[in-house]
Amino acid sequence: xxxxxxxxxxxxxxxxxxxxxxxxxxxxxxxxxxxxxxxxxxxxxxxxxxxxxxxxxxxxxxxxxxxxxxxxxxxxxxxxxxxxxxxxxxxxxxxxxxxxxxxxxxxxxxxxxxxxxxxxxxxxxxxxxxxxxxxxxxxxxxxxxxxxxxxxxxxxxxxxxxxxxxxxxxxxxxxxxxxxxxxxxxxxxxxxxxxxxxxxxx
Amino acid sequence: xxxxxxxxxxxxxxxxxxxxxxxxxxxxxxxxxxxxxxxxxxxxxxxxxxxxxxxxxxxxxxxxxxxxxxxxxxxxxxxxxxxxxxxxxxxxxxxxxxxxxxxxxxxxxxxxxxxxxxxxxxxxxxxxxxxxxxxxxxxxxxxxxxxxxxxxxxxxxxxxxxxxxxxxxxxxxxxxxxxxxxxxxxxxxxxxxxxxxxxxxx
Numbered sequence: 059x060x061x062x063x064x065x066x067x068x069x070x071x072x073x074x075x076x077x078x079x080x081x082x083x084x085x086x087x088x089x090x091x092x093x094x095x096x097x098x099x100x101x102x103x104x105x106x107x108x109x110x111x112x113x114x115x116x117x118x119x120x121x122x123x124x125x126x127x128x129x130x131x132x133x134x135x136x137x138x139x140x141x142x143x144x145x146x147x148x149x150x151x152x153x154x155x156x157x158x159x160x161x162x163x164x165x166x167x168x169x170x171x172x173x174x175x176x177x178x179x180x181x182x183x184x185x186x187x188x189x190x191x192x193x194x195x196x197x198x199x200x201x202x203x204x205x206x207x208x209x210x211x212x213x214x215x216x217x218x219x220x221x222x223x224x225x226x227x228x229x230x231x232x233x234x235x236x237x238x239x240x241x242x243x244x245x246x247x248x249x250x251x252x253x254x255x256x257x258x259x260x
Numbered sequence: 261x262x263x264x265x266x267x268x269x270x271x272x273x274x275x276x277x278x279x280x281x282x283x284x285x286x287x288x289x290x291x292x293x294x295x296x297x298x299x300x301x302x303x304x305x306x307x308x309x310x311x312x313x314x315x316x317x318x319x320x321x322x323x324x325x326x327x328x329x330x331x332x333x334x335x336x337x338x339x340x341x342x343x344x345x346x347x348x349x350x351x352x353x354x355x356x357x358x359x360x361x362x363x364x365x366x367x368x369x370x371x372x373x374x375x376x377x378x379x380x381x382x383x384x385x386x387x388x389x390x391x392x393x394x395x396x397x398x399x400x401x402x403x404x405x406x407x408x409x410x411x412x413x414x415x416x417x418x419x420x421x422x423x424x425x426x427x428x429x430x431x432x433x434x435x436x437x438x439x440x441x442x443x444x445x446x447x448x449x450x451x452x453x454x455x456x457x458x459x460x461x462x
Contacts, residue, residue, distance in 0.1 A: 060356040063326045065314040068307040072300070076289050087278050089350055092324075096312050098274070105270040107305035110298050112267040122294075124265045148291055154262040 062088065118189065120165040120182050122147050130163060137161040139197040143186060143216060145169050145204060153202075161200075164189065169203055169212040178215055186216065190224050198228040205234055205252075264290065320391065322367040322384050324349050332365060339363040341399040345388065345418060347371050347406060355404075363402075366391065371405055371414040380417055388418065392426050400430040407436055407454075 061067055066088050074084035091099065115121070116128035119141075123129065130136060130150070140161030142153065145168065153159050168181040190196055199220060203209035217229050234252035236245055245253075263269055268290050276286035293301065317323070318330035321343075325331065332338060332352070342363030344355065347370065355361050370383040392398055401422060405411035419431050436454035438447055447455075 060332050060352060062353070063315055063324050063330075065307050065310050065326060066324060069304065069311065072304040072307070075296075076292055078285070079289075083280070085353060086350065087281075089348075090278055091308070092311060092315060094277075099308055099311055102271065102274040103305045103308040105267050105274070106293070106301050106308065108267050109271065109294060109301055113265055113294060122265050122268060124267060129262050129265075148288065150262060151264070151287060 066092065115165075119163050120167060120185065121150060121163060138193070138195050140200065141186075141189075141196060141198070142200045142202050143213075144202050145209065145212070149202065166203070166212065169208045170215055171208045181212075183216060183219065187219060187223060190220065190227060196227065198230065200230050200232065202232045205232075268294065317367075317369075321365050322369060322387065323352055323365060337362075340395070340397050342402065343388075343391075343398060343400070344402045344404050345415075346404050347411065347414070351404065368405070368414065371410045372417055373410045383414075385418060385421065389421060389425060392422065392429060398429065400432065402432050402434065404434045407434075 062070060062085065069091065070081075070084040070088040073079050073087050074081055079087070112124050113122055114124065114126075116123045116131055117126050118131045119128060121128035121130060125132070137160050141164050142159065142161065143164045143166060144150065144153075145166050147165055147167075150163050150165070153163075164182065164186050166181040166183065166186075168176055170176060170178055170181070186199075190199070199216075201213040201216060203212045213231055217231075220227055220229055233256050234249070235256050236242065236249060236253050242250070264272060264287065271293065272283075272286040272290040275281050275289050276283055281289070314326050315324055316326065316328075318325045318333055319328050320333045321330060323330035323332060327334070339362050343366050344361065344363065345366045345368060346352065346355075347368050349367055349369075352365050352367070355365075366384065366388050368383040368385065368388075370378055372378060372380055372383070388401075392401070401418075403415040403418060405414045415433055419433075422429055422431055435458050436451070437458050438444065438451060438455050444452070
């Protein structure tokens with residue numbers, strides 16, 4: 059059976075292993091790349107080759123960085139007393155997009171997930187506790203793990219650890235409820251239950 | 261505002277210019293690549309760097325190849341008397357997937373599209389006529405440009421050229437009608453009209 063030429067096929071097969079990209083899309087993207095200017099392709103090739111060696115974890119919050127400390131930790135104008143604890147680097151981009159928060163982060167790089175054999179020691183929880191110990195200016199930890207079984211378990215575990223070791227630190231959990239733009243008609247009852255529990259004076 | 265580290269961002273920006281990939285998907289894919297093994301990334305980087313230099317057009321049918329002639333033209337077991345004329349390389353993959361056809365192809369690399377200033381001389385029509393002249397064994401040309409305005413205009417133009425210069429060659433156009441699995445309820449009337457015109461004895 060006919061297939062794409064070898065080098066093009068290699069590119070297509072690489073793209074196919076990325077999440078959400080099937081064989082057809084991979085072929086289409088590879089063929090599209092063929093039309094891009096040589097210098098654009100070479101620059102991309104170089105960036106891919108450097109990806110692992112250039113990208114490191116921030117020594118303080120485990121965000122991605124090319125230096126010792128990430129852009130956020132290096133920014134002394136940010137509020138040093140608050141830390142949002144998140145599961146993955148991507149979540150930082152979501153918070154930062156809205157410019158709604160000016161404190162620091164701590165990336166867990168995962169969540170407690172016993173079914174997949176991921177325990178508390180496999181994610182950056184010890185590092186968080188260590189950080190709280192070292193950084194005496196920290197006043198509040200906002201737990202922003204995802205609102206699902208594993209995220210809740212992770213938040214609960216961290217909450218108990220901090221409460222036990224650092225009782226003066228304020229611990230909060232991001233609010234639950236209806237997302238903006240949603241309609242009650244289509245909301246699931248768990249979300250509605252949470253939105254009632256989390257109701258605020260109006 | 262916080263953004264991904266420079267090298268990672270470069271990758272994300274490259275991906276974002278590909279069709280169907282937005283900023284969020286590009287970020288997600290770039291972050292996913294970070295988790296792939298170093299050797300996989302290096303091999304991909306190499307393939308990207310080689311893409312333009314390695315990939316050429318087949319000297320006979322203008323399919324993609326790494327040699328002088330493509331895999332299909334090099335396969336002497338294929339029927340050398342029939343040529344399917346298509347707009348783009350991708351269309352070969354569609355025909356070949358089903359193993360429904362064993363003849364040759366001719367890739368136009370475009371279609372006549374006056375609104376976008378693409379005339380007959382901008383696509384491989386002269387090359388097709390030249391090929392028919394040189395390859396005396398050719399008996400049938402199947403026009404498989406897309407069933408839209410530009411594709412029809414292109415097919416019509418080629419048909420007239422061949423009829424005039426090589427009257428003995430059989431020219432056909434791919435059939436129109438309802439795609440398999442479709443329902444008449446949702447079919448547009450142009451397709452239904454074509455499916456009536458193209459009805460076959462049963």
